[in-house]
Amino acid sequence: MLMKHGMNSRFAFLDYAKSCTWASSPVFRRQQFLIRSLGSCSDQQTKYNKMQATKSLEADAENILRTITPCLDLSRHKGQAGKIAVIGGCREYTGAPYFSAISALKIGADLSHVFCTKDAAPVIKSYSPELIVHPVLEESYSVRDEDKRSISSKVLAEVDKWMERFDCLVIGPGLGRDPFLLDCVSEIIRHARQTNIPIVIDGDGLFLVTNTLDLVSGYALAVLTPNVNEYKRLVQKVLSCEADDRVAHEQLQSLAKQIGSVTILRKGKSDLVSDGETVTSVSIYGSPRRCGGQGDILSGSVAVFLSWARQHILAADPNSNSSISTKNPTVLGCIAGSALMRKAASLAFVSKKRSTLTGDIIECLGRSLEDICPA
Numbered sequence: 275m276l277m278k279h280g281m282n283s284r285f286a287f288l289d290y291a292k293s294c295t296w297a298s299s300p301v302f303r304r305q306q307f308l309i310r311s312l313g314s315c316s317d318q319q320t321k322y323n324k325m326q327a328t329k330s331l332e333a334d335a336e337n338i339l340r341t342i343t344p345c346l347d348l349s350r351h352k353g354q355a356g357k358i359a360v361i362g363g364c365r366e367y368t369g370a371p372y373f374s375a376i377s378a379l380k381i382g383a384d385l386s387h388v389f390c391t392k393d394a395a396p397v398i399k400s401y402s403p404e405l406i407v408h409p410v411l412e413e414s415y416s417v418r419d420e421d422k423r424s425i426s427s428k429v430l431a432e433v434d435k436w437m438e439r440f441d442c443l444v445i446g447p448g449l450g451r452d453p454f455l456l457d458c459v460s461e462i463i464r465h466a467r468q469t470n471i472p473i474v475i476d477g478d479g480l481f482l483v484t485n486t487l488d489l490v491s492g493y494a495l496a497v498l499t500p501n502v503n504e505y506k507r508l509v510q511k512v513l514s515c516e517a518d519d520r521v522a523h524e525q526l527q528s529l530a531k532q533i534g535s536v537t538i539l540r541k542g543k544s545d546l547v548s549d550g551e552t553v554t555s556v557s558i559y560g561s562p563r564r565c566g567g568q569g570d571i572l573s574g575s576v577a578v579f580l581s582w583a584r585q586h587i588l589a590a591d592p593n594s595n596s597s598i599s600t601k602n603p604t605v606l607g608c609i610a611g612s613a614l615m616r617k618a619a620s621l622a623f624v625s626k627k628r629s630t631l632t633g634d635i636i637e638c639l640g641r642s643l644e645d646i647c648p649a
């Protein structure tokens with residue numbers, strides 16, 4: 275019907291449809307949503323056709339994971355398999371940055387740093403001697419108003435000393451929502467962009483970015499990993515409507531496009547990944563256990579695979595037939611990170627069932643990668 279009349283008569287179409295029972299059908303409501311979200315520009319018909327044609331293809335996740343994971347080679351030196359930094363960890367949350375940073379190491383990164391508040395640092399250090407922990411962030415309660423400017427510069431200088439060494443930053447696990455701390459983290463994001471360091475934004479980092487979209491808008495090396503709540507807030511803010519599962523793929527694609535250049539990994543029963551151009555799903559494995567902390571594992575996992583995907587693409591023979599080397603590395607990183615996290619969760623669930631915790635899943639990361647891509 276819509277195609278027959280063309281988009282010029284879309285309002286006539288809506289009027290007609292409202293008057294019949296079909297107007298209350300899910301198909302009609304879905305079309306209405308699409309039409310509204312297209313705006314009123316002249317190439318609506320093309321846009322509409324494109325959106326109708328948007329198919330979320332299930333990713334060939336294991337193949338991607340196998341292709342981008344670097345070989346273990348005696349000639350390589352420390353650091354070449356990845357240096358990751360997590361910006362997060364405050365008085366309330368010390369588990370989240372730990373889960374993210376330790377997951378990066380367990381998957382195969384060489385070094386994993388955590389930049390957190392002074393209170394959180396000794397706690398995070400006590401979980402593991404493997405992590406390099408920097409107690410540099412400050413929350414409002416410990417800073418006088420007159421000192422805010424100088425402390426903010428100090429925080430930034432501390433992080434900047436290290437910035438260029440990192441292959442990827444994960445911003446947000448257990449960060450908290452203190453306004454002064456978030457202001458400092460905004461500056462860290464700006465510096466990461468200037469230095470072209472990829473960033474994975476999760477947890478409270480998404481709270482910050484949702485309220486200040488400019489921080490990531492137009493940055494192709496930014497990945498957002500929202501859970502259900504975080505996704506709803508992003509959709510409300512950016513698309514001015516409610517998240518709607520009936521048009522999940524189109525909505526995700528519009529969201530990524532509207533924010534500009536970023537890649538979004540929407541977590542859920544199936545993980546959906548879009549950079550605004552394509553939408554891909556990862557539905558393999560997974561577990562029915564929903565303990566907190568699995569998203570933190572995912573953020574560390576995506577950071578490592580994103581770094582490996584970039585390395586793989588840089589080293590790829592331009593004449594090779596591998597279609598993977600022509601893909602967006604942020605999308606590849608999301609697909610591989612998601613698949614590995616879901617496989618580890620399913621393995622942990624087989625042995626731990628209802629008592630599966632995040633630590634159990636982390637313990638399964640190595641075996642999961644080994645099953646797919648033997649060392």
Ligand SMILES: NC(=O)C1=CN([C@@H]2O[C@H](COP(=O)(O)OP(=O)(O)OC[C@H]3O[C@@H](n4cnc5c(N)ncnc54)[C@H](O)[C@@H]3O)[C@@H](O)[C@H]2O)[C@@H](O)CC1
Pocket residue numbers: 366367368369370371446447448449450476477478501503504507566567569570
């Ligand atoms: N062991 C740990 O330290 C863990 C810490 N975590 C951290 O906990 C923090 C919060 O993550 P969640 O996954 O719980 O985040 P959610 O956004 O899913 O929920 C946070 C809380 O905010 C509430 N909320 C919903 N909408 C809101 C709005 N518009 N404004 C303010 N609050 C709203 C929710 O009801 C919920 O109670 C993050 O920093 C996250 O990284 C989690 O990763 C879980 C594990």
Ligand SMILES: Nc1ncnc2c1ncn2[C@@H]1O[C@H](COP(=O)(O)OP(=O)(O)OP(=O)(O)O)[C@@H](O)[C@H]1O
Pocket residue numbers: 477500501502541542543544545560561562564565566567568569570571572612615616
């Ligand atoms: N219903 C589901 N079925 C299967 N897997 C799921 C389901 N929901 C989420 N997951 C998987 O769990 C992982 C974490 O997603 P989740 O939505 O729990 O993140 P989160 O809320 O940010 O976690 P965190 O507690 O670490 O903050 C994702 O990789 C996703 O694939």
Ligand SMILES: [Mg+2]
Pocket residue numbers: 476477501569570
């Ligand atoms: Mg989370």
